[in-house]
Amino acid sequence: MVEIPKMEDIAKNVNLYDHDKNEFEKGYRKDVAGLPRICELLKTAGSTTNEVPDKDIVIDIEKAESVAVQADTTHPSNTCTSLDVNIMASLDGATWDTVPYAEMNLGAAEIKTMLINPGPLKIRIRFDTNNNAGYPRVKVKVRE
Numbered sequence: 231m232v233e234i235p236k237m238e239d240i241a242k243n244v245n246l247y248d249h250d251k252n253e254f255e256k257g258y259r260k261d262v263a264g265l266p267r268i269c270e271l272l273k274t275a276g277s278t279t280n281e282v283p284d285k286d287i288v289i290d291i292e293k294a295e296s297v298a299v300q301a302d303t304t305h306p307s308n309t310c311t312s313l314d315v316n317i318m319a320s321l322d323g324a325t326w327d328t329v330p331y332a333e334m335n336l337g338a339a340e341i342k343t344m345l346i347n348p349g350p351l352k353i354r355i356r357f358d359t360n361n362n363a364g365y366p367r368v369k370v371k372v373r374e
Contacts, residue, residue: 305365
């Protein structure tokens with residue numbers, strides 16, 4: 231007779247090795263997948279167009295099943311009332327869009343989340359601060 235494992239034994243978390251970070255991360259036993267990666271980007275005192283975040287990160291979405299982008303202008307120093315978050319895409323990692331692949335506009339003290347279609351090889355974030363000083367924060371969550 232075959233013994234059926236208990237549900238709590240099946241659903242337990244497992245640790246998966248992340249080769250990029252050189253460390254283990256929590257994952258799910260049911261599909262042996264890592265938790266979605268979240269990348270956070272900040273811009274301090276933005277005041278012009280096509281601005282690069284303080285730490286410019288290129289995000290690989292080649293294997294993505296879904297990609298969520300959340301922008302936030304609630305920083306106490308933010309005085310900008312019109313800020314554009316531009317998602318630029320690349321199919322080869324070298325040639326980048328000159329027109330945003332996806333974009334959103336936020337006013338002062340707003341948080342907005344949107345999904346973008348996977349498909350490009352990589353994406354990166356750029357900001358257009360349309361007035362005053364912008365302190366935007368963007369989180370990108372890639373589910374593979």
